[in-house]
Amino acid sequence: MTQATGHGAELAGLPPVDGKSNKRVLILGAGIAGLTAAYELGKLGFDCVVLEPRDIPGGRSMTIRKGDKITETTGHSQTCKFDEGQYYNPGPSRFPQWHVTMDYCRELGVEIQPFVNLNENAFYYGEGDIGPMAGKRHRIREVKTDLRGYTAELLAKVADDELLDTELSESDKEALIDFLHYEGGLSGSANEYKGHNRRGYKVWPGGGLQEGELDDPYQFSELLQSGFGNLFHRANEYQYQSQMFTPKGGMDKIPMALAEKVKDKIVYGAQVKEIRRTNPGARVVYTVDGADQEITGDYCICTIPPTILRRLQTDFSPMLKNTLNIVPFQNSGKIGMQFKRRFWEEDDRIFGGLSWTNLPIGEVWYPSSGFLDKKGVMGGYYVFGPMSDQLGRMSPEERTEFALSNGEKIHPQYRDEFENAFSVNWATIPHIEGCLAHFPQAMLKTFYPLLIKPEGELYLAASWASHLGGWQAGAFEAARIAVKNIHERTMAS
Numbered sequence: 251m252t253q254a255t256g257h258g259a260e261l262a263g264l265p266p267v268d269g270k271s272n273k274r275v276l277i278l279g280a281g282i283a284g285l286t287a288a289y290e291l292g293k294l295g296f297d298c299v300v301l302e303p304r305d306i307p308g309g310r311s312m313t314i315r316k317g318d319k320i321t322e323t324t325g326h327s328q329t330c331k332f333d334e335g336q337y338y339n340p341g342p343s344r345f346p347q348w349h350v351t352m353d354y355c356r357e358l359g360v361e362i363q364p365f366v367n368l369n370e371n372a373f374y375y376g377e378g379d380i381g382p383m384a385g386k387r388h389r390i391r392e393v394k395t396d397l398r399g400y401t402a403e404l405l406a407k408v409a410d411d412e413l414l415d416t417e418l419s420e421s422d423k424e425a426l427i428d429f430l431h432y433e434g435g436l437s438g439s440a441n442e443y444k445g446h447n448r449r450g451y452k453v454w455p456g457g458g459l460q461e462g463e464l465d466d467p468y469q470f471s472e473l474l475q476s477g478f479g480n481l482f483h484r485a486n487e488y489q490y491q492s493q494m495f496t497p498k499g500g501m502d503k504i505p506m507a508l509a510e511k512v513k514d515k516i517v518y519g520a521q522v523k524e525i526r527r528t529n530p531g532a533r534v535v536y537t538v539d540g541a542d543q544e545i546t547g548d549y550c551i552c553t554i555p556p557t558i559l560r561r562l563q564t565d566f567s568p569m570l571k572n573t574l575n576i577v578p579f580q581n582s583g584k585i586g587m588q589f590k591r592r593f594w595e596e597d598d599r600i601f602g603g604l605s606w607t608n609l610p611i612g613e614v615w616y617p618s619s620g621f622l623d624k625k626g627v628m629g630g631y632y633v634f635g636p637m638s639d640q641l642g643r644m645s646p647e648e649r650t651e652f653a654l655s656n657g658e659k660i661h662p663q664y665r666d667e668f669e670n671a672f673s674v675n676w677a678t679i680p681h682i683e684g685c686l687a688h689f690p691q692a693m694l695k696t697f698y699p700l701l702i703k704p705e706g707e708l709y710l711a712a713s714w715a716s717h718l719g720g721w722q723a724g725a726f727e728a729a730r731i732a733v734k735n736i737h738e739r740t741m742a743s
């Protein structure tokens with residue numbers, strides 16, 4: 251495995267532990283972290299047992315297809331009615347090119363395709379106190395071109411007015427103004443932004459005499475009041491920069507490929523209820539078909555989500571138990587909506603990407619696959635925190651209505667074209683009970699180090715115990731670090 255620069259643990263080239271006594275590692279949970287641990291330990295000659303309460307691998311790395319059924323802990327039950335071939339990723343949907351996830355896709359032969367994270371033909375839509383642009387949808391491209399243009403104009407004028415004399419030399423000033431002309435699409439010696447064809451056309455250029463008809467730019471003031479510019483950074487954050495990717499056919503292709511490699515090691519339907527340290531080693535009690543079973547190992551890697559782990563009987567140190575109680579494992583909700591017709595492609599010329607809004611649905615996602623097909627599954631909302639808790643209390647039908655009534659403000663075609671939906675509220679998904687953990691800075695220096703430090707032969711390894719809490723890469727990397735550490739200890743014993 252070639253490691254992405256500067257991350258996790260390097261495992262390539264480690265010698266197998268064949269010469270050593272046969273060490274058994276108990277792995278709790280068959281999400282990305284548990285499966286990776288089993289896969290990598292297997293390559294190094296360890297004996298592993300993976301205990302997983304569900305009957306499928308993958309944990310949060312899940313894809314919903316026709317016939318899939320989920321009953322939430324609240325009792326809300328849904329069976330997916332998507333057409334054959336349609337799917338939705340209610341958990342992870344994308345990863346940037348620098349994540350170790352890419353390396354695992356290569357090694358496991360998981361086919362990937364670009365994930366369109368930014369499509370400037372998609373929309374911004376806002377309501378409320380945001381000035382004259384409220385209540386209408388605006389192409390991201392138009393907003394960006396105009397706001398960049400006016401900002402460049404302002405800076406170019408300031409530079410020209412010799413107000414920057416103290417900051418810049420004469421030749422730097424000229425170069426800056428030059429740059430701002432390119433950057434902002436300015437014209438003339440007065441450094442003015444008067445609109446630009448980068449923002450697109452009202453009538454696009456075409457054949458014959460159709461030279462194209464430009465639209466007027468928005469006013470600087472209305473753009474500023476709209477606050478849309480405050481959304482530009484979203485697609486620029488280091489986790490979301492292009493290129494992003496996604497597996498062809500659904501995110502669960504990754505855990506499926508991993509699980510295939512370690513299929514003889516996974517015990518499905520096995521729910522851990524007790525974790526004990528045996529100094530050295532570990533003893534785990536789990537239930538299968540209602541009966542308790544016990545298993546011992548030289549090491550134990552626990553990937554169980556913190557919301558569940560805190561309820562289990564363990565003899566973790568009081569410090570670790572306290573820390574587990576405060577892991578900020580927040581909720582999130584998503585909905586996949588199947589439409590009869592890809593109106594976003596046919597009517598609005600949006601092929602992949604996201605529209606952003608201050609409506610409570612947060613974001614609308616267009617599929618990055620199946621372009622030009624008849625039907626498609628769109629993401630109707632993606633919400634976190636209190637909004638997701640509120641949605642979690644709603645029935646699936648109410649969630650669908652929430653998505654429709656908000657989403658139709660951006661896409662009036664919604665109601666006519668809607669067929670069916672499947673929503674997931676992560677805090678009430680059995681055996682997961684949460685979405686992801688982002689530690690506040692203060693916790694990163696205090697409690698977080700306690701989570702990633704092994705207690706005897708017990709390791710916590712999962713994405714919530716990594717600096718990539720919202721990503722599969724965090725799970726891959728946490729598992730790799732535990733594997734490397736166990737390998738080192740075994741070789742030294």
Ligand SMILES: Cc1cc2nc3c(=O)[nH]c(=O)nc-3n(C[C@H](O)[C@H](O)[C@H](O)COP(=O)(O)OP(=O)(O)OC[C@H]3O[C@@H](n4cnc5c(N)ncnc54)[C@H](O)[C@@H]3O)c2cc1C
Nearest residue numbers: 279281282283309310341342343344522712713720721722
């Ligand atoms: C809404 C959402 C969006 C996301 N978006 C992205 C994204 O775009 N890209 C990306 O890369 N990542 C994304 N992630 C994050 C990614 O899904 C996770 O970081 C990763 O899948 C976590 O893997 P894990 O193995 O650490 O944990 P999990 O997947 O939570 O696995 C834990 C396993 O433990 C099992 N378990 C539970 N209880 C027990 C028990 N008692 N005994 C034994 N086993 C038990 C569970 O069944 C599960 O299989 C997203 C997650 C969510 C929820």
